[in-house]
Amino acid sequence: MDGCTDEEWHAAPLDADPRPVAVVVDHVAHAYEYLAGWIRQIVVGQQVEINGDVVDALNAQHAREAVAVSKAEAAGHLRRSGAAISRLVADLSTADLDAGDGRVRHLAQIAITHADGHRADIETALAAQGTRRS
Numbered sequence: 001m002d003g004c005t006d007e008e009w010h011a012a013p014l015d016a017d018p019r020p021v022a023v024v025v026d027h028v029a030h031a032y033e034y035l036a037g038w039i040r041q042i043v044v045g046q047q048v049e050i051n052g053d054v055v056d057a058l059n060a061q062h063a064r065e066a067v068a069v070s071k072a073e074a075a076g077h078l079r080r081s082g083a084a085i086s087r088l089v090a091d092l093s094t095a096d097l098d099a100g101d102g103r104v105r106h107l108a109q110i111a112i113t114h115a116d117g118h119r120a121d122i123e124t125a126l127a128a129q130g131t132r133r134s
Contacts, residue, residue, distance in 0.1 A: 004021060004071070008021055008126055009021050009022050009071060010022060011126070013122060013125035013126050013129055014121060014122065014125050015125075019063050020067075021122055022066070022069050022070075022071070022074060023062075023063050023066045023067060023069065024118050024122065025069075025074045025078065025118075026062070026066045026069045026073070026074040026077055026078070027059060027062055027063070027066070027118075028078060028114055028115045028118055029074065029077035029078040029080070029081040029082065030058075030062045030066070030077070030081070031058075031059075031111075031114055032078075032081035032082055032084065032085040032111060032114070033081050033084075033085075034058055035085060035107050035110060035111045035114075036081075036084060036085045036088050036111075038050060038103075038107055039088060039089075039092075039104050039107050039108065040088070042099050042100040042103055042104050042107075043092070043096050043099050043104060045099075048100070048103075050103075050107075078115075082115075085111050089108045089111065089112075092104065092108065
């Protein structure tokens with residue numbers, strides 16, 4: 001984020017995603033929160049409905065709410081939620097990871113790769129537009 005210019009921060013460089021970089025960065029932090037919630041619920045034996053429609057609805061609501069997020073706000077949110085999900089996943093036992101027929105392990109894997117996937121997509125898109133050197 002520190003290396004992101006104001007122009008890049010407010011740009012929406014992804015063809016299939018209308019969200020500005022600011023919203024995508026904060027989305028990662030938000031996703032860590034709902035992923036952690038689902039992990040906690042599954043570990044204690046609760047049934048959790050997770051599907052594309054649920055995730056899309058969460059992401060759409062977040063995009064509406066985070067439209068004016070600043071770099072400082074997104075960075076703080078990302079640090080807090082990233083640290084929280086890191087602690088949660090680090091403290092999971094093998095049995096916890098296997099809970100929900102392996103759904104906890106799958107959600108933990110999503111959390112681990114989520115930020116890198118978005119970062120790589122954004123950097124590639126900005127470089128292709130000539131906004132950033134790759």
